[in-house]
Amino acid sequence: MPLGRRAGAGRRRRWRVLAGVLITLSLLAASAVAVVVWQNDYDLREGHVTLRHGDTTLDGVLALPGSGDGPFGLVVFVHGDGPMDATHDTFYRPTWESFARAGCASLSFSKPGVAGSEGNWLDQSMEDRADETLAAVAWARARPDIDGRRIGLWGASQAGWVMPKVAARDAGLRFVIAVAPAIDWQRQGRYNLLAELRRDGASDEERAAALHRRETMLRLLRRGASVEEYHSAMRNAEGPEGSGGNEDMTADRWRFIAKNYTSDATADLRAMRGTSVLLVLGGHDTNVDVAETERTYRAILPPGTLEVRKFPDATHSLVRHDIERSDTALTLAALFAPRALFADGVLTGQRRFLERLGQTERT
Structure with missing residues (x-):
């Protein structure tokens, strides 16, 4: 066979191999996209809603069960800390779907200044957040597709001072x-600081320095100091700025902390003694001292109104501990199996609480 013919045959074989590889990669990519779309398709009917509260308009989502005309029970979502949109970057949707299977809709608004909502969430006190939530409940009670007798709240972390x-x-x-x-x-702040220092293997000296910075910050808050005074004090404090001092602290964030750092849920818990409560706690919570929370809830709320569910493998956000430790695992799970983000039993445990309430109302 002439050399030119052999070379041409070799090129054709290489092109066939390359074409096969490209086709395989394309099929794998298409399959991955299909899995992402399928796993992120929820049995919900989501609608965009707005709430006029005071001088601001809040953008939100009302997620109804996938079928039925209602009226449905409703879970109003109360966010934790941070600039959260109505879906919490889609993280809420598996929970909404679980609630929908119990016959309940879910309502959530983006925080002021987030997504399409007006205002600035850092201007809010916990009282302001409670007023906003009460307005959302009143708005929902006026809707014909919502059963005003079956409205409740779901909230995480900082929502514990609001609900x-x-x-x-x-x-x-x-x-x-x-x-x-x-x-x-x-x-809570002290517990979180010490838990993170333990997790990071901090030395005794680093622990003492962080606690010193924290006490300095509290003294500044008590005397109404400015954020500039805070930064000056942190620069002069022993050791580098770390968990006890934040060099990225903005004036807005400082004002927010100053409004809310004396928050204590105890008195309000006593005033809500007739409400049915499900307390959900994770075994790997470095943000909140869940043992203190459980003790306080049990001491204040009547046993007949309180149910406590503990999930040993769950973190503060109720995500599986093994997943949350890895950014890669967290990203892949969020894309390809968002329902599997949550520790075993988290979604079904909350759904069954709502189902039991519904059965009680029918009897």
Whole structure:
């Protein structure tokens, strides 16, 4: 065979191999996209809604069960800390779907200044957040597709200072699902600081320096210091700025902390004693002292109104501990199996709480 013919045959074989590889990669990519679309398709009917509260308009989502005309029970979502949109970057949707299977809709608004909502969430006190939640409940009660007798709250972390205020003022609320709520803002902050220092293997000297910076910050808050004074004090504090001092602290964030650092849920918990409460706690929570939270809830709320569910493998966000430790695992699970993000039993445990409430109402 002439050399040119052999070379041409070799090129054709290489092109066939390359074409086969490209086709295989394309099929794999298409399959991956199909899996992502399928796993992120929820049995819900989501609609965009708005709420006028005071001088601002909030953008939100009302997620109804996939079928039926209602009226449905409703879970109003109360966010934790941070600039959260209505879906919490889609993280809420598996929970919404679980609630929909119990016959309940879910309502969530983006925080002020987030997504399409007006305002600035850092301007809010916990009282402001409670007022906003009460407005959302009142808005929902006026809708024909919502059963106003079956409205409750779901909230995580910082919402633990908001929901008891709401339940104390609205006796018509049917339930509260409290996920990893703290009791006292200052004790929670200290617990979180020490837990993170232990996790990171901090030395005794680093621990002492961080606690010193924290006490300095609290003294500044108590005397109404400015954020500039805070930064100056942190620069002069022993050791580099770390968990006890934040060089990225903005003026807005400092004002937010100053408004809320004395928050304590105890009195409001006493005022909501007639509300059915599900307390949901994770075994790997470095943000909140869940043992203190459980003790306080049990001491204040009547046993007949309180149910406590503990998930040993769950973190503060109720995500599986083994997944949350790895950014790669967290990203892949969020894309390809978002329902599997949550520790075993988390979604079904909350759904069954709502189902039991529904059965009680029918009997």
